[in-house]
Amino acid sequence: RASIQEDGLLTLPRAVNVDLQTDATLQVDISDALSERDKVKFTVHTKSTLPNFKQNEFSVVRQHEEFIWLHDSFVENEEYAGYIIPPAPPRPDFDASREKLQKLGEGEGSMTKEEFTKMKQELEAEYLAIFKKTVAMHEVFLCRVAAHPVLRKDLNFHVFLEYNQDLSVRGKNKKEKLEDFFKNVVKSADGVLVAGVKDVDDFFEHEKTFLLEYHNRVKDASAKSDRMIRSHKNAADDINRIASSLYTLGTQDSTDLCKLVKVSVAALQKIESRVAADEDLKLADLLKYYLRESQAAKDLLYRRSRALVDYENANKALDKARAKNRDVLQAETSQQLCCHKFEKISESAKQELIDFKTRRVAAFRKNLVELAELELKHAKVTMTSSVYPSLCL
Amino acid sequence: MCVCVCVCVQSGPASLPAEDISTNSNGPKQDSLFDDDPEDLFAEATEEVSLDSPERDVLLSDGPSPAITPITPPCSLITPHIDMFTHCSFDEIEEEEGGDSFDMHISVSDPEKVGDGMNAYMAYKVSTKTSMSLFRSQDFSVKRRFSDFLGLHSKLASKYLHIGYIVPPAPEKSIVGMTKVKVGKEDQSSNEFVEKRRSALERYLMRTVKHPTLLKDPDVLQFLESSELPRAVSTQALSSAGILRMVNKAAEAVNKMTIKMNESDAWFEEKQQHFDNLDLQLRKLHASVESLVCHRRELSVNTALFAKSAAMLGNSEDHTALSRALSQLAEVEEKIDQLHQDQANADFYCFSELLGDYVRLITAVKGVFDHRMKTWQKWQDGQILLQKKREAEAKLQFNNKPEKLQQAKDEMRELEGKVQQGERDFELISKTIRKEVSRFEKERVKDFKTIIIKYLESLVQTQQKQKVKNIIIIIFSISY
Numbered sequence: 001r002a003s004i005q006e007d008g009l010l011t012l013p014r015a016v017n018v019d020l021q022t023d024a025t026l027q028v029d030i031s032d033a034l035s036e037r038d039k040v041k042f043t044v045h046t047k048s049t050l051p052n053f054k055q056n057e058f059s060v061v062r063q064h065e066e067f068i069w070l071h072d073s074f075v076e077n078e079e080y081a082g083y084i085i086p087p088a089p090p091r092p093d094f095d096a097s098r099e100k101l102q103k104l105g106e107g108e109g110s111m112t113k114e115e116f117t118k119m120k121q122e123l124e125a126e127y128l129a130i131f132k133k134t135v136a137m138h139e140v141f142l143c144r145v146a147a148h149p150v151l152r153k154d155l156n157f158h159v160f161l162e163y164n165q166d167l168s169v170r171g172k173n174k175k176e177k178l179e180d181f182f183k184n185v186v187k188s189a190d191g192v193l194v195a196g197v198k199d200v201d202d203f204f205e206h207e208k209t210f211l212l213e214y215h216n217r218v219k220d221a222s223a224k225s226d227r228m229i230r231s232h233k234n235a236a237d238d239i240n241r242i243a244s245s246l247y248t249l250g251t252q253d254s255t256d257l258c259k260l261v262k263v264s265v266a267a268l269q270k271i272e273s274r275v276a277a278d279e280d281l282k283l284a285d286l287l288k289y290y291l292r293e294s295q296a297a298k299d300l301l302y303r304r305s306r307a308l309v310d311y312e313n314a315n316k317a318l319d320k321a322r323a324k325n326r327d328v329l330q331a332e333t334s335q336q337l338c339c340h341k342f343e344k345i346s347e348s349a350k351q352e353l354i355d356f357k358t359r360r361v362a363a364f365r366k367n368l369v370e371l372a373e374l375e376l377k378h379a380k381v382t383m384t385s386s387v388y389p390s391l392c393l
Numbered sequence: 394m395c396v397c398v399c400v401c402v403q404s405g406p407a408s409l410p411a412e413d414i415s416t417n418s419n420g421p422k423q424d425s426l427f428d429d430d431p432e433d434l435f436a437e438a439t440e441e442v443s444l445d446s447p448e449r450d451v452l453l454s455d456g457p458s459p460a461i462t463p464i465t466p467p468c469s470l471i472t473p474h475i476d477m478f479t480h481c482s483f484d485e486i487e488e489e490e491g492g493d494s495f496d497m498h499i500s501v502s503d504p505e506k507v508g509d510g511m512n513a514y515m516a517y518k519v520s521t522k523t524s525m526s527l528f529r530s531q532d533f534s535v536k537r538r539f540s541d542f543l544g545l546h547s548k549l550a551s552k553y554l555h556i557g558y559i560v561p562p563a564p565e566k567s568i569v570g571m572t573k574v575k576v577g578k579e580d581q582s583s584n585e586f587v588e589k590r591r592s593a594l595e596r597y598l599m600r601t602v603k604h605p606t607l608l609k610d611p612d613v614l615q616f617l618e619s620s621e622l623p624r625a626v627s628t629q630a631l632s633s634a635g636i637l638r639m640v641n642k643a644a645e646a647v648n649k650m651t652i653k654m655n656e657s658d659a660w661f662e663e664k665q666q667h668f669d670n671l672d673l674q675l676r677k678l679h680a681s682v683e684s685l686v687c688h689r690r691e692l693s694v695n696t697a698l699f700a701k702s703a704a705m706l707g708n709s710e711d712h713t714a715l716s717r718a719l720s721q722l723a724e725v726e727e728k729i730d731q732l733h734q735d736q737a738n739a740d741f742y743c744f745s746e747l748l749g750d751y752v753r754l755i756t757a758v759k760g761v762f763d764h765r766m767k768t769w770q771k772w773q774d775g776q777i778l779l780q781k782k783r784e785a786e787a788k789l790q791f792n793n794k795p796e797k798l799q800q801a802k803d804e805m806r807e808l809e810g811k812v813q814q815g816e817r818d819f820e821l822i823s824k825t826i827r828k829e830v831s832r833f834e835k836e837r838v839k840d841f842k843t844i845i846i847k848y849l850e851s852l853v854q855t856q857q858k859q860k861v862k863n864i865i866i867i868i869f870s871i872s873y
Contacts, residue, residue: 213709214706214709217705217708217709221705224698227699231691234691234692235689235692238684238688241677241681242678249675260842261845264845364715364718368722
């Protein structure tokens with residue numbers, strides 16, 4: 001089982017490692033990304049031996065809206081109703097980070113030079129981390145599509161990968177956003193109705209119950225982990241301030257206290273100032289990703305239930321038509337279509353849900369192991385090597 | 394698949410020896426800050442695994458498993474609940490002062506609510522253990538209430554502040570805190586308040602008796618020894634805030650001085666600057682540490698919430714092995730992380746309290762400097778008045794008015810005496826302040842060292858716990 005390799009430019013391990021089958025026929029990755037004023041430009045790099053493409057290897061530049069367009073085109077495509085549509089990547093959000101950088105710039109006069117440079121470095125690192133994360137999220141989306149036996153053949157996908165001009169996809173305007181909103185309302189109301197109906201098929205009944213519960217709990221865990229990380233970040237900011245204050249104090253003091261203070265500052269920064277970036281974020285990103293995936297799986301179940309309801313309605317209509325002996329042929333065709341649609345969805349849905357579970361278990365395992373390894377590495381790097389030798393009074 | 398992965402960990406916390414340092418308080422001392430001392434004090438605690446160079450950005454290595462050797466885990470993972478407040482009392486400290494070794498330990502304990510309703514108050518037991526001949530016995534205790542402490546401070550302040558002694562300020566009054574206690578609210582925050590106050594009172598008394606002059610003061614002796622104490626009145630003025638106001642008034646008077654003091658002594662100028670800087674730095678640090686304690690408490694709460702949530706998630710997970718792994722992650726987070734955070738927070742809480750004490754102490758120090766200025770002012774005023782009187786006397790002599798002349802001569806003699814006294818006062822207060830400042834700095838350095846060492850020691854311990862946590866995570870996650 002091959003996991004996707006990253007280009008050397010993005011060296012930070014990807015937040016969520018999703019184990020996927022890939023083969024030489026189609027490999028997609030994001031080889032570069034550029035952050036401009038208010039948008040991010042991703043360089044999508046494709047390597048393929050498929051005859052559909054003009055070349056074997058090529059790159060295009062895409063923006064976030066184009067990813068969303070691709071995702072929405074999948075969702076709206078009836079043919080794909082029986083598949084878990086890979087969740088759309090979240091919008092790149094640098095607002096918070098940018099605001100902090102701005103505030104730092106404004107407050108430059110009120111702090112010492114060391115403090116300023118240190119804070120600036122911290123914020124820049126944060127910015128970089130967010131940037132890498134958003135690149136990773138977009139890449140995962142593309143890879144999931146490329147790995148899916150049916151979706152990888154989608155024409156829009158090929159256009160997305162190959163067409164080297166701007167796709168001229170505009171974001172949804174207000175009217176369309178409102179339409180989406182109502183669609184969602186109807187869907188969730190429907191969903192409640194549909195969820196109440198007990199499914200004949202054991203497998204799907206079990207999946208429905210499981211997914212509902214799982215989704216809610218992942219949502220809760222994700223929210224709580226976010227809060228935990230926020231507290232951690234606040235504490236880390238305080239620690240940085242304390243470290244710089246101690247440093248100033250230490251340099252003023254002309255006694256041996258100075259040395260001790262310097263040591264404790266080093267200890268503070270190495271051990272305590274461990275920002276939630278690596279380990280907690282890993283967990284948080286994992287949870288967020290599976291929140292979106294489990295929602296996509298729920299959507300699949302919903303579509304199947306919808307199709308089932310349509311099928312049952314078509315059956316009833318057919319019976320009525322036969323009873324009245326009117327429009328029988330029409331009703332028959334309609335019923336056959338519904339039946340076919342429903343069966344097709346059910347069949348692919350079953351496989352999709354099984355795959356989902358396998359992927360989920362593998363991803364959690366991989367991430368938990370990486371989490372622990374990172375923690376261990378962190379622990380090794382800290383006290384013994386740097387702090388103790390300098391603790392001589 | 395079950396893989397056993399172990400990491401060699403040397404157990405046993407390292408305790409850092411608190412070495413005595415001798416400091417020359419006057420003037421800076423050139424310190425070589427980067428001594429290469431080959432002796433590693435913590436050889437016992439180093440790991441056998443080879444260490445990478447300290448880098449901030451941690452990158453994943455390719456190999457998944459660390460070194461494999463048998464493991465000896467520390468005996469108890471779960472230490473009893475950390476009572477963060479008792480951490481704050483200082484240990485007995487030996488001090489050589491004028492040949493008489495300082496051997497005294499005061500503890501404030503057993504807070505007891507006396508009375509009911511709005512007239513209720515907390516009575517604390519003040520126990521003294523000492524071998525000094527100053528006291529009637531070696532081990533005795535009395536009951537005191539908060540206003541008694543304030544009363545003691547006000548008496549000492551009125552006697553000693555204006556002649557240059559740095560009198561330690563008493564703990565702050567708190568209307569909100571006390572009202573909760575009076576009303577009888579038995580919840581965690583009011584318990585915390587009482588504990589905080591008890592600890593602060595203990596530190597206050599220890600600081601006061603460590604001062605060789607204050608220790609011998611009859612008011613202090615009476616406070617510690619006599620079972621009955623006259624009730625201190627008008628504690629409004631006796632609170633720290635009241636003293637602060639007094640000090641501020643002195644500062645105002647200094648600002649209004651028309652003649653700028655000609656500081657002939659560079660030492661005072663430098664020290665004044667030093668304390669001004671220290672004041673700023675400590676206030677800033679105090680604010681940051683208080684903020685950290687608060688955020689850490691939040692973190693502790695949020696970690697607990699997350700742990701519960703992760704456990705729930707583990708429960709609903711279909712795959713049994715993953716489910717187990719998630720539940721174990723939750724358990725690990727809850728037990729070990731929580732303890733780690735509570736412990737670390739306890740240390741910072743002590744630091745925060747100490748910083749608060751020092752912010753108040755420095756205000757007292759600055760007040761003492763201002764009093765010196767006032768003394769100088771008085772002396773100068775006396776001299777100017779004397780000069781005027783001399784001129785007046787000369788005039789009288791010229792105008793030949795014998796009766797008035799005699800009166801003027803008498804007044805002048807009296808004034809001369811006052812001026813001489815003023816000069817003596819000024820010299821005395823300057824000398825006292827020098828001594829006091831040197832003692833203060835020594836104490837300050839000692840206090841900070843103690844706290845920092847305690848913090849570093851606890852860091853070592855939590856590092857051990859952290860390693861064990863990591864090992865557990867690796868073991869369970871690989872074995873599913």
